[in-house]
Amino acid sequence: MTTPQGRAGTKGVPRPRRExxxxxxxxxxxxxHGYASASLAAIAARVxxxxxxxxxxxxxxxxxxxxxxxxxxxQLLDAMRAAMAEGDATAARTPLLVLRAIFSALDGRREGWxxxxxxxxxADSEPARTAxxxxxxxxxLAATGTADLLRATGSPDPLDADALxxxxxxxxxxxVRWWINHPDQSPDAMADRCARLFAATGRAFD
Amino acid sequence: MTTPQGRAGTKGVPRPRRExxxxxxxxxxxxxHGYASASLAAIAARVxxxxxxxxxxxxxxxxxxxxxxxxxxxQLLDAMRAAMAEGDATAARTPLLVLRAIFSALDGRREGWxxxxxxxxxADSEPARTAxxxxxxxxxLAATGTADLLRATGSPDPLDADALxxxxxxxxxxxVRWWINHPDQSPDAMADRCARLFAATGRAFD
DNA sequence: AGGGTAATGTACCTGCCGGTAAATTAGGTT
DNA sequence: AACCTAATTTACCGGCAGGTACATTACCCT
Numbered sequence: 001m002t003t004p005q006g007r008a009g010t011k012g013v014p015r016p017r018r019e020x021x022x023x024x025x026x027x028x029x030x031x032x033h034g035y036a037s038a039s040l041a042a043i044a045a046r047v048x049x050x051x052x053x054x055x056x057x058x059x060x061x062x063x064x065x066x067x068x069x070x071x072x073x074x075q076l077l078d079a080m081r082a083a084m085a086e087g088d089a090t091a092a093r094t095p096l097l098v099l100r101a102i103f104s105a106l107d108g109r110r111e112g113w114x115x116x117x118x119x120x121x122x123a124d125s126e127p128a129r130t131a132x133x134x135x136x137x138x139x140x141l142a143a144t145g146t147a148d149l150l151r152a153t154g155s156p157d158p159l160d161a162d163a164l165x166x167x168x169x170x171x172x173x174x175x176v177r178w179w180i181n182h183p184d185q186s187p188d189a190m191a192d193r194c195a196r197l198f199a200a201t202g203r204a205f206d
Numbered sequence: 207m208t209t210p211q212g213r214a215g216t217k218g219v220p221r222p223r224r225e226x227x228x229x230x231x232x233x234x235x236x237x238x239h240g241y242a243s244a245s246l247a248a249i250a251a252r253v254x255x256x257x258x259x260x261x262x263x264x265x266x267x268x269x270x271x272x273x274x275x276x277x278x279x280x281q282l283l284d285a286m287r288a289a290m291a292e293g294d295a296t297a298a299r300t301p302l303l304v305l306r307a308i309f310s311a312l313d314g315r316r317e318g319w320x321x322x323x324x325x326x327x328x329a330d331s332e333p334a335r336t337a338x339x340x341x342x343x344x345x346x347l348a349a350t351g352t353a354d355l356l357r358a359t360g361s362p363d364p365l366d367a368d369a370l371x372x373x374x375x376x377x378x379x380x381x382v383r384w385w386i387n388h389p390d391q392s393p394d395a396m397a398d399r400c401a402r403l404f405a406a407t408g409r410a411f412d
Numbered sequence: 413a414g415g416g417t418a419a420t421g422t423a424c425c426t427g428c429c430g431g432t433a434a435a436t437t438a439g440g441t442t
Numbered sequence: 443a444a445c446c447t448a449a450t451t452t453a454c455c456g457g458c459a460g461g462t463a464c465a466t467t468a469c470c471c472t
Contacts, residue, residue, distance in 0.1 A: 015418075036243040037326050039459065050421060055461065092410050120243045120326065153406040157399075159388070164403050166384040167377055174376020178369050193363075197370050200359040202408050204298050221448075245429065256451060257430080267430065 019057055021047045024109065026054075027068040031111025034120035035065055035127065065115075065127045072112035073134035079105035080141050094145060095168075099194050102172060103179070103187035113176045117169075142168055225263055227253050230315065232260075233274040237317025240326035241271055241333065271321075271333045278318035279340035285311035286347050300351060301374075305400050308378060309385070309393035319382045323375075348374055 025046040029038045040061060044051045058064040083101035084094060106113055121128040146164040179190055231252040235244045246267060250257045264270040289307035290300060312319055322341065327334040352370040385396055
């Protein structure tokens with residue numbers, strides 16, 4: 001028999017399961033609306049639980065955010081490191097390998113990308129610092145990639161490399177956003193699509 | 207002699223001038239933090255004025271936002287239309303012409319781009335609808351461009367075209383963001399840099 | 413059966429932010 | 443000199459979201 005709504009007491013959902021539900025909902029909410037606009041009440045409502053439970057399980061809003069951020073950041077970093085080690089650094093297919101790794105790492109929690117790249121984090125806060133650490137680590141990977149690319153094509157301006165790093169990040173963000181709007185697409189299908197697009201645009205600018 | 211702080215009365219700044227100051231500050235604040243996180247008090251403080259004056263001059267927060275959004279949107283649309291008319295549609299240099307136009311239109315209010323592409327607008331609000339209108343108009347321009355590009359290189363998948371549209375938008379956003387972080391760069395310098403980068407990456411993917 | 417503890421809800425406090433009404437001052441006009 | 447109007451402030455209200463204290467229920471082990 002189902003527990004009647006609105007009454008206190010356990011609903012039979014064990015803590016680890018609830019925590020996972022909450023993390024999933026929070027990741028989506030934070031990713032969609034950004035930290036500042038996301039509301040704890042909305043996250044709780046999505047899980048079918050009250051605000052209080054979030055605090056009891058994860059602490060303050062910042063702590064909940066960190067609990068969403070850390071796994072996403074770790075998984076992304078690992079995936080990207082593995083992908084960049086796979087192909088030799090100067091190969092033109094490295095970017096596509098990295099993309100495929102990102103899509104795979106993000107599958108099931110696609111909004112996590114925007115948790116990492118949330119611009120609405122309060123400055124001088126733990127979430128902002130942690131996210132910045134992850135971003136720096138990722139950027140460093142991307143920097144070696146873009147630097148290799150530019151060196152191979154002979155453009156020595158360091159500002160160019162920095163701008164290319166930004167562009168690459170923005171490109172990935174846009175692709176992930178498109179992916180979120182097309183939930184039926186598998187990670188591999190996305191990677192294949194990107195390969196097609198890269199090839200097509202590359203041909204146009206040769 | 208300067209008017210002592212904290213006292214009421216005119217500071218000798220005529221209304222049109224103040225309105226411009228407020229619009230500039232608001233555009234920057236909205237663009238940096240997003241509509242939801244931007245605070246009227248912060249905007250007022252930046253101008254050296256109180257919150258009340260914003261209301262008196264522009265009405266509610268949404269109205270102030272619209273007052274920031276409309277000029278940016280109009281100017282961007284005009285610039286892009288002109289740029290796309292300039293080069294014949296199928297030319298590979300059209301994207302660069304458009305980019306140059308965007309940078310020029312955005313000079314002096316670079317954060318305006320993110321006013322237009324603010325994800326934190328309250329759904330079902332006038333700002334959201336207006337921004338969506340501008341974005342749709344811009345996207346339609348971009349869509350013809352990307353469709354041309356893909357047709358020229360033989361990729362008939364309509365989803366590919368849609369994804370490429372997203373990617374292009376994300377690319378522009380990233381470049382504008384980089385530009386904001388490098389205030390000394392002129393619009394033309396940015397456009398030249400983009401030309402270099404396009405050429406380099408195009409060569410890598412030929 | 414009964415107690416301990418995990419799981420959950422109700423009710424409340426608090427601070428920030430958008431918004432408004434009324435007061436205050438300075439400059440141009442008669 | 444008096445006054446009207448534009449420019450600006452001070453002081454306040456109300457709502458919403460984060461956060462906390464405490465009450466309540468259900469499962470588990472003995």
